[in-house]
Amino acid sequence: xxxxxxxxxxxxxxxxxxxxxxxxxxxxxxxxxxxxxxxxxxxxxxxxxxxxxxxxxxxxxxxxxxxxxxxxxxxxxxxxxxxxxxxxxxxxxxxxxxxxxxxxxxxxxxxxxxxxxxxxxxxxxxxxxxxxxxxxxxxxxxxxxxxxxxxxxxxxxxxxxxxxxxxxxxxxxxxxxxxxxxxxxxxxxxxxxxxxxxxxxxxxxxxxxxxxxxxxxxxxxxxxxxxxxxxxxxxxxxxxxxxxxxxxxxxxxxxxxxxxxxxxxxxxxxxxxxxxxxxxxxxxxxxxxxxxxxxxxxxxxxxxxxxxxxxxxxxxxxxxxxxxxxxxxxxxxxxxxxxxxxxxxxxxxxxxxxxxxxxxxxxxxxxxxxxxxxxxxxxxxxxxxxxxxxxxxxxxxxxxxxxxxxxxxxxxxxxxxxxxxxxxxxxxxxxxxxxxxxxxxxxxxxxxxxxxxxxxxxx
Amino acid sequence: xxxxxxxxxxxxxxxxxxxxxxxxxxxxxxxxxxxxxxxxxxxxxxxxxxxxxxxxxxxxxxxxxxxxxxxxxxxxxxxxxxxxxxxxxxxxxxxxxxxxxxxxxxxxxxxxxxxxxxxxxxxxxxxxxxxxxxxxxxxxxxxxxxxxxxxxxxxxxxxxxxxxxxxxxxxxxxxxxxxxxxxxxxxxxxxxxxxxxxxxxxxxxxxxxxxxxxxxxxxxxxx
Numbered sequence: 001x002x003x004x005x006x007x008x009x010x011x012x013x014x015x016x017x018x019x020x021x022x023x024x025x026x027x028x029x030x031x032x033x034x035x036x037x038x039x040x041x042x043x044x045x046x047x048x049x050x051x052x053x054x055x056x057x058x059x060x061x062x063x064x065x066x067x068x069x070x071x072x073x074x075x076x077x078x079x080x081x082x083x084x085x086x087x088x089x090x091x092x093x094x095x096x097x098x099x100x101x102x103x104x105x106x107x108x109x110x111x112x113x114x115x116x117x118x119x120x121x122x123x124x125x126x127x128x129x130x131x132x133x134x135x136x137x138x139x140x141x142x143x144x145x146x147x148x149x150x151x152x153x154x155x156x157x158x159x160x161x162x163x164x165x166x167x168x169x170x171x172x173x174x175x176x177x178x179x180x181x182x183x184x185x186x187x188x189x190x191x192x193x194x195x196x197x198x199x200x201x202x203x204x205x206x207x208x209x210x211x212x213x214x215x216x217x218x219x220x221x222x223x224x225x226x227x228x229x230x231x232x233x234x235x236x237x238x239x240x241x242x243x244x245x246x247x248x249x250x251x252x253x254x255x256x257x258x259x260x261x262x263x264x265x266x267x268x269x270x271x272x273x274x275x276x277x278x279x280x281x282x283x284x285x286x287x288x289x290x291x292x293x294x295x296x297x298x299x300x301x302x303x304x305x306x307x308x309x310x311x312x313x314x315x316x317x318x319x320x321x322x323x324x325x326x327x328x329x330x331x332x333x334x335x336x337x338x339x340x341x342x343x344x345x346x347x348x349x350x351x352x353x354x355x356x357x358x359x360x361x362x363x364x365x366x367x368x369x370x371x372x373x374x375x376x377x378x379x380x381x382x383x384x385x386x387x388x389x390x391x392x393x394x395x396x397x398x399x400x401x402x403x404x405x406x407x408x409x410x411x412x413x414x415x416x417x418x419x420x421x422x423x424x425x426x427x428x429x430x431x432x433x434x435x436x437x438x439x440x441x442x443x444x445x446x447x448x449x450x451x452x453x454x455x456x457x458x459x
Numbered sequence: 460x461x462x463x464x465x466x467x468x469x470x471x472x473x474x475x476x477x478x479x480x481x482x483x484x485x486x487x488x489x490x491x492x493x494x495x496x497x498x499x500x501x502x503x504x505x506x507x508x509x510x511x512x513x514x515x516x517x518x519x520x521x522x523x524x525x526x527x528x529x530x531x532x533x534x535x536x537x538x539x540x541x542x543x544x545x546x547x548x549x550x551x552x553x554x555x556x557x558x559x560x561x562x563x564x565x566x567x568x569x570x571x572x573x574x575x576x577x578x579x580x581x582x583x584x585x586x587x588x589x590x591x592x593x594x595x596x597x598x599x600x601x602x603x604x605x606x607x608x609x610x611x612x613x614x615x616x617x618x619x620x621x622x623x624x625x626x627x628x629x630x631x632x633x634x635x636x637x638x639x640x641x642x643x644x645x646x647x648x649x650x651x652x653x654x655x656x657x658x659x660x661x662x663x664x665x666x667x668x669x670x671x672x673x674x675x676x677x678x679x680x681x682x
Contacts, residue, residue: 012493034511041515041519042518044522045521045522048682049682053682067646067648071644071653072681072682419619435620436618438625440577441577442576444574448652449594
């Protein structure tokens with residue numbers, strides 16, 4: 001020992017040997033800490049995903065929500081992942097936040113981690129925990145659904161289910177995905193004239209599904225702009241700016257009609273009906289080359305069910321105004337519709353007199369397109385009660401015998417889809433999505449896609 | 460030449476004797492022997508630390524990407540794609556299709572077992588009835604690093620919103636799932652959606668000489 005103490009030979013080796021337990025212990029602690037931290041990071045991902053998934057499926061009831069959460073947790077944190085001994089999560093708990101139109105969903109998770117080095121000090125396993133919360137906004141939805149004549153068709157099979165039946169089924173499935181107790185849902189259907197078929201309300205599932213079952217497509221036009229606006233009016237009538245306000249707009253073709261106040265001309269014989277204003281819907285035919293005019297149509301198509309929901313011509317008693325083609329009494333068209341939306345916009349109005357559109361079918365078509373776009377802009381910017389709404393648009397393709405599919409650019413503009421030609425100048429407005437269903441059989445997929453987009457937005 | 464050899468031999472013997480008798484030099488000698496182990500330990504610790512840091516970043520990127528995607532962000536604009544690049548610190552992710560990382564964002568759904576499709580004007584059962592398919596796909600980064608764990612969708616099969624065209628029917632939409640990762644998603648119900656991200660990273664900068672680094676790192680998240 002004296003020899004060892006008096007020499008410096010082997011001192012480095014001895015020091016290393018003496019310090020090895022400390023260094024290796026420190027390294028082991030670091031490895032265990034890193035390992036635990038890695039497990040914790042994965043657990044945070046799993047419970048965060050669970051909370052978001054729970055918020056998304058809250059309307060489907062606790063049992064379904066628990067199933068989705070379980071699946072999401074297992075997908076993110078499979079058994080034996082990172083050599084964990086076990087892992088578990090709680091069922092989601094829901095807390096209603098008063099007066100804010102939202103609910104909080106919370107999920108907690110734990111994982112038991114085997115230690116690698118710390119077991120030398122008596123810790124064989126450690127339990128790691130994580131929790132996450134997600135917010136789910138209540139949502140008010142108006143479904144604005146096309147029941148124009150072109151929806152009555154039998155693609156592929158004849159006789160067989162027509163597009164209207166496919167749409168009704170898809171819409172019913174859509175309705176059933178929302179929360180009966182907290183969300184509100186209403187329905188506007190439209191042909192030449194729109195109608196609020198089902199006022200927006202909570203506990204809607206049974207009533208809305210039943211109403212959808214009664215919808216019927218008949219020989220009428222497509223009054224998109226007025227339908228959109230009436231849907232918006234119904235939505236804002238709820239007066240709930242804190243919730244997410246949504247319009248789901250479905251149409252199968254080009255817009256043909258609009259609501260307006262139409263002024264009669266002066267007749268040589270002079271009647272009491274000269275120079276009076278008549279409220280109604282005027283329209284044209286679907287064909288792009290058609291210059292024909294249809295109208296005026298009564299804006300109140302009557303209560304549902306609508307088994308004979310055809311156009312009702314305004315006859316204006318005692319004024320001799322009974323023609324289905326009103327050009328003899330209404331020579332020019334208004335520059336705004338009944339709701340103050342402008343008829344000018346991206347589509348050019350070809351025939352005007354001193355800036356006033358003349359009554360021609362070739363004018364009505366671009367006017368209805370512009371009105372639909374302008375109504376959508378006002379919807380998105382909260383023109384009524386300062387309550388903006390996000391619009392999701394679903395377009396149906398043309399199938400024989402209907403050869404006019406939904407106008408893609410029009411629908412993109414309505415939804416303010418990022419692919420819209422005008423998105424750059426409206427990027428600060430709520431942006432929805434345009435989903436195109438090339439055939440009626442793909443409508444269910446399209447409605448499902450829109451539902452999934454809405455669920456993503458309400459989180 | 461012999462003189463030089465003799466001189467060298469004598470110098471080595473003398474130096475060796477001096478080192479054995481000089482305790483200070485002895486310490487240096489021992490330290491020199493220990494040094495490779497110490498250096499290896501330090502480099503190893505550094506490499507493992509870097510690898511862990513990279514792995515953590517990658518995991519967080521997968522989580523953030525899936526979280527944003529599930530909340531409705533569409534990664535088809537430069538602005539939204541830049542969000543992912545910002546979250547991929549140190550992973551050399553580029554928007555021009557180069558770099559060492561790629562993020563795939565995938566919407567998965569199970570096609571309804573009673574879904575009908577129109578083929579050639581006739582209504583027929585959809586080809587993907589009951590199967591898990593890819594409904595939407597966004598890709599950011601260098602795709603040559605590797606495909607998504609759910610399979611590849613050709614650009615021509617995506618519409619302007621990156622939705623997979625006719626995913627209920629076309630075989631190209633079927634998700635090719637990796638058993639170890641996506642088995643739990645088999646619980647996905649008909650018509651339900653789940654939003655996934657998978658991130659591949661080629662850790663070129665972590666390949667220290669003598670240190671075994673993975674050729675490729677993978678992280679994923681389901682929301």
